[in-house]
Every structure is written in C-alpha cells, then in structure tokens.
Amino acid sequence: MTNLNQVYDVLVVGGGNAALCAAIASREAGATVLVLEHAPKEFRGGNSRHTRNLRAMHLKPTSTLTDSYSESDYWNDLLGVTGGKTDEHLARIAIRGTSEVLPWMEAHGVHFQPSLSGTLNLSRTNAFFLGGGKALMNAYYATAERIGIKVAYNTEVKSLRLVDGAVQEAVAISESSPVTVRARSIVVASGGFQANIEWLREYWGDAADNFLIRGTPFDKGVILRNLLDQGVAPIGDPKQCHALAIDARAPKFDGGIVSRLDCIPFGIVVDHEARRFYNEGEDLWPKRYAIWGRLVALRPKQIAYAILDTKSETLFMPSVFPAFRANSVRELAQKLGLDAGALEATVRDFNSAVQSGTFNIGSLDDCRTAGIDPPKTHWARAIDTPPFIGYPLRPGITFTYLGVKVDENARVLMKNGQPCENLFAAGEIMAGNILGEGYTAGIGMAIGSVFGRIAGREAAKLARN
Numbered sequence: 001m002t003n004l005n006q007v008y009d010v011l012v013v014g015g016g017n018a019a020l021c022a023a024i025a026s027r028e029a030g031a032t033v034l035v036l037e038h039a040p041k042e043f044r045g046g047n048s049r050h051t052r053n054l055r056a057m058h059l060k061p062t063s064t065l066t067d068s069y070s071e072s073d074y075w076n077d078l079l080g081v082t083g084g085k086t087d088e089h090l091a092r093i094a095i096r097g098t099s100e101v102l103p104w105m106e107a108h109g110v111h112f113q114p115s116l117s118g119t120l121n122l123s124r125t126n127a128f129f130l131g132g133g134k135a136l137m138n139a140y141y142a143t144a145e146r147i148g149i150k151v152a153y154n155t156e157v158k159s160l161r162l163v164d165g166a167v168q169e170a171v172a173i174s175e176s177s178p179v180t181v182r183a184r185s186i187v188v189a190s191g192g193f194q195a196n197i198e199w200l201r202e203y204w205g206d207a208a209d210n211f212l213i214r215g216t217p218f219d220k221g222v223i224l225r226n227l228l229d230q231g232v233a234p235i236g237d238p239k240q241c242h243a244l245a246i247d248a249r250a251p252k253f254d255g256g257i258v259s260r261l262d263c264i265p266f267g268i269v270v271d272h273e274a275r276r277f278y279n280e281g282e283d284l285w286p287k288r289y290a291i292w293g294r295l296v297a298l299r300p301k302q303i304a305y306a307i308l309d310t311k312s313e314t315l316f317m318p319s320v321f322p323a324f325r326a327n328s329v330r331e332l333a334q335k336l337g338l339d340a341g342a343l344e345a346t347v348r349d350f351n352s353a354v355q356s357g358t359f360n361i362g363s364l365d366d367c368r369t370a371g372i373d374p375p376k377t378h379w380a381r382a383i384d385t386p387p388f389i390g391y392p393l394r395p396g397i398t399f400t401y402l403g404v405k406v407d408e409n410a411r412v413l414m415k416n417g418q419p420c421e422n423l424f425a426a427g428e429i430m431a432g433n434i435l436g437e438g439y440t441a442g443i444g445m446a447i448g449s450v451f452g453r454i455a456g457r458e459a460a461k462l463a464r465n
Contacts, residue, residue: 002152004172004179008034009463010456011170011183013157013223015039016046017133017445018427019189020140021452022459023149024108026187029460033149034183036172038156038190038218045137046191047215047399047428050256052133053126054105054449055442056098064102064112067124071095077125077440081287085436093408094434097450102127104453109139122286126442132257155179157223160186162230165414166421185459188412189427189452192400193221194241195253200397203239210302212246214260214396217253224403224429232420233405233413236432242439243293245269246396247319248303258320261391264292265379266315266361267308268350269393271299274333274342276350281378284364290398290439297395304393305336307347309385315361324390332388351382399444401432410455422462424455 010026012019015037027033037044057074058065074095078086106112111130115123122128129136144151155174160167170181193199195217200208228234250259264280269292271277278295282288296304307329326332333343353372359365359381369376404412404425411419412430427448434447 002034002150004034004152004174004181008032008150008183010034010185010187010459011036011181012187012189013170014046014189014191014427015044015151016189016191016427016448017048017051017136017140018448018452019046019187020137020144021449022187022189022424022426022456023144024140024147025453025456026460027144027147027149029457029464031460031463034181035144035149035151036155036157036170036181037151037153039153039216041153043216043218044141044153045134046219048445048448049134049137050215051129051136051445052257053122053128053442054098054101054445055126055440056102056446057095058099062102064115064127065124066115069125077287078434078443081438081440082436083438087433090406090408091434094447094450097453098446101446101449105449108143110136111139122441125286157190159226160188160223160423162227162420162423165418167423184463185422185424187424187426187455187459188223188227188404188429189425189448189455190223191216191219191221191428192241192403193224194219194397194400196220199225204297207297207302210394211297212250212255212259212394212396213253214244214246214255214398219399219428221400227404227412231415233415233417234402235405235430236401236403236436238400238402240401240432240435240437241294242290242398242444243297244290244396244398245292245296245304245393247321248392248394249321250394250396255396259396260317261306261319261393262289262316263306263308263312263391264289266312267306267383268346268376269304269306270338270343270346272301272303272338274338274346276346276374279374279376281368281376281380286441289441292393293395293397296393302395305338306391306393307332307343307383308389309383310387310389311381311385313389319391325387327386327388329383329388332390336390336392347383350376351384354380354382399428399431401435401437403429403432406430406433406451409458410451411458422459424459426452426455
C-alpha cells in the first residue's frame with residue numbers, strides 16, 4: 001500500500017499522459033515521486049486513455065511518419081486554428097519538444113502504428129499509438145511501477161495550500177478518508193473542468209445541460225478552481241474548449257472516440273429547423289473538426305443533424321451508433337424528427353448550388369457551391385442518391401481551455417507575475433497558454449507530453465537542490 005505520510009520530492013496531481021510524463025521524468029532525474037489519481041485503477045489515465053495520436057515535428061521520415069513536418073509547418077498549422085491566440089514562445093517550445101518525444105515514448109514502452117493513410121490525411125503529422133490511448137497509459141504505468149514511482153488511486157486532491165507563493169501541503173480524500181500529503185515540489189496535471197456541469201453553466205447557461213462529455217467524469221476542475229481562488233494567474237477563455245460534434249446518442253460521460261463523427265465534410269449539417277448554418281467544407285478535417293462542437297453548442301437546443309447520401313457512406317469512420325437511413329429526404333427528416341418540407345427545401349437549394357468539380361477527399365478540391373449562404377467551399381456534391389443517411393449531433397466536450405498561466409519551465413505564475421516557488425503545471429490545466437481557441441489533431445497530447453517532461457525535470461531539480 002502506498003505510504004501517503006512520507007514526504008516525497010515530487011507530488012504529481014493527476015493520472016493522465018502529462019502526469020505520467022512528469023512523474024517518469026522526475027523519477028529519472030533522481031526524485032522520489034508520488035502520483036495521486038482521482039480515478040480507480042480501471043479508469044486511470046484521464047482523457048488520455050481515449051486518445052489515439054500525437055502531432056510531432058520531424059525533419060525526415062521516421063518509422064511511423066512520412067516526409068517531414070518542420071517547425072514552421074507546425075507553427076503555421078497552430079497559428080491557423082488559433083487565429084493568433086497563442087503564446088508563441090511557449091508554443092514553439094512545445095513544437096520543438098515533440099521532435100524528441102516519439103523516441104522517448106518508445107523507450108518507455110509505447111508502440112506506434114505504421115503511418116496512417118486515408119481520409120484523415122495525417123501520415124506526415126501525427127503518430128498513432130498502437131492500441132490507442134489505453135495502451136499508451138498502460139505502458140506508462142508499467143514503467144512507473146518498474147522504476148519505483150508510487151501511485152495512489154481513488155485519491156482526489158481537494159486543495160493545495162499556498163503560503164507566500166509556495167505549496168505547503170495537499171489536502172486529499174483517499175479511499176474515503178481525509179489525508180494531508182507533503183512534497184518538496186508539486187506538479188498539477190489534473191485536467192480542465194469540463195466534467196463540472198455546474199461550472200460550465202456559469203458561462204454557457206442552460207445550454208451546458210445538453211453538452212456531452214467525451215472523456216473522464218473525474219475532471220471537475222477542483223484544483224484549478226482552488227488555485228485561481230488563491231491568486232494564481234488564469235489563462236484562456238472559459239468558453240473556449242476542445243469540442244466536437246459527436247453522436248447525440250452518446251452517453252453523458254466517457255463516450256470516448258467511438259462517439260465521434262467524421263462525416264461532416266461529405267454532406268451538410270442542419271439545425272433543428274433544418275437550416276444549414278456553417279461551411280461544412282471549410283478546410284481539411286484535422287484542422288477543423290474541433291470547431292463543430294462549439295458551433296452546435298451555439299445553435300438553439302444544442303442539436304444538429306448531418307445529412308448525407310450513399311455516395312459518401314464509406315468515406316468516413318462511422319459512429320458506434322447506426323445511422324438513420326431512408327429512401328427519401330422526406331422519410332429521413334421524419335426519422336430524425338425534423339420538418340420534412342424544410343429539410344427537402346434545404347437539400348434542394350444546396351443541390352442547385354453545387355458546381356461541377358473534381359472530388360478529392362485528400363486535398364482542398366474544387367467541388368464547391370455558388371450563390372448560397374453559407375457556402376460549401378470544398379467537397380460539395382449533390383445529396384441525391386438514396387439511401388439517404390443522417391446522424392444527430394450534440395456538442396462533445398473534451399477539455400476546457402481555462403487554466404493556469406505558466407512560464408517556459410512549466411512553473412505556475414501568480415497574478416502579480418511572480419512564479420510559484422515549487423508549483424508546476426502540465427497538460428490540459430495549462431493548455432490555454434498555447435490554445436487560445438481552436439484545435440488541430442494531436443496538439444493536446446503534444447502539449448501534455450512536452451510540458452509534462454519539462455515540469456517533471458524542473459520539479460525534480462528544485463526538490464533535489
């Protein structure tokens with residue numbers, strides 16, 4: 001049984017990718033390390049157990065990535081999705097750090113799939129974990145056990161007591177019993193507040209009740225709120241988040257990757273009044289898939305519907321839930337609970353606006369609409385070949401961007417600009433430093449991996465000195 005009364009060099013709060021990267025880096029720097037994971041062992045890993053890949057810079061082909069993906073390519077992709085709302089210095093640290101991450105991960109038991117091909121077009125940018133995020137986390141926990149990192153499951157840290165800019169102790173509930181844990185350095189990697197519906201309601205109002213939480217139900221933001229209340233500098237817009245349009249039939253929490261829908265570029269999306277509201281073909285899917293959760297969240301009743309026909313059915317990974325299918329647009333509308341006449345009119349107007357072009361799912365093709373608002377700028381094809389297919393969509397929240405401000409050493413900053421003496425942060429709780437808005441596939445795992453290692457090394461250095 002893990003001894004919670006011992007004074008450790010480094011205490012890591014959280015149990016996902018960033019937390020384990022920090023713990024392993026600290027231990028390999030010579031520190032004694034304790035990890036406190038809120039979840040039970042079978043649900044350890046936070047949102048990381050639902051992940052699939054990491055976006056990585058590389059200057060030449062690797063065993064898992066094709067071509068090259070330079071710092072400037074990576075930076076331009078990030079700049080494009082954030083609209084410039086990013087700390088360039090920290091962002092470039094994360095980007096450059098990914099060039100070292102893949103071999104480090106492999107050295108710690110992580111295996112990767114061969115380069116990915118197909119509709120996601122990620123073979124040069126994203127390395128996919130063999131076995132997914134759960135295999136990744138199992139590898140890290142196996143490494144942690146092998147090198148002597150102590151882990152306490154079912155242990156929720158309720159507060160970190162800050163005195164004169166230093167953490168004195170952590171107050172937690174472990175296996176239903178209160179405990180006080182002390183360490184020389186602390187790394188917080190406890191995620192955002194997306195599983196705290198009441199907190200989401202503070203910014204979204206009643207709309208938050210219709211949000212589905214794709215990841216762990218344990219990310220309540222307890223430590224985030226605690227630190228902000230004690231004068232830690234906040235970063236990020238509380239209404240910004242990594243949010244996908246997922247199958248509306250997914251569970252409230254922990255639906256994971258199987259509830260995701262990648263069909264949007266190949267059809268149209270309508271709201272509950274059967275009206276289109278955004279350009280479905282704006283950009284390649286890895287750069288734009290994470291805007292759709294927010295778009296649906298801003299629609300009345302937080303519901304939308306993807307409408308396709310049989311020409312597109314094999315072009316995307318389907319949901320775990322079967323599609324609604326019908327022989328006519330009217331019949332499909334009735335099955336989805338939409339006004340049949342309104343959906344028929346929307347589809348008819350869209351079809352009339354489609355211009356001829358050469359359809360290409362791997363590039364920004366010339367299949368577009370003309371004379372319709374909103375336009376569809378790529379992959380626009382008439383929806384005219386039965387059976388017609390529909391999926392209901394809800395906002396699927398992965399993680400929130402409100403977090404704590406950090407410096408280049410992952411040290412947490414106070415509102416007065418001074419760094420906390422012995423407090424570091426990594427992962428979703430500080431991702432808002434880099435993600436002011438938007439998202440591109442694999443960047444969350446990149447931030448967590450790079451800053452997890454930085455936080456771990458720096459925490460160990462401080463504790464050991």
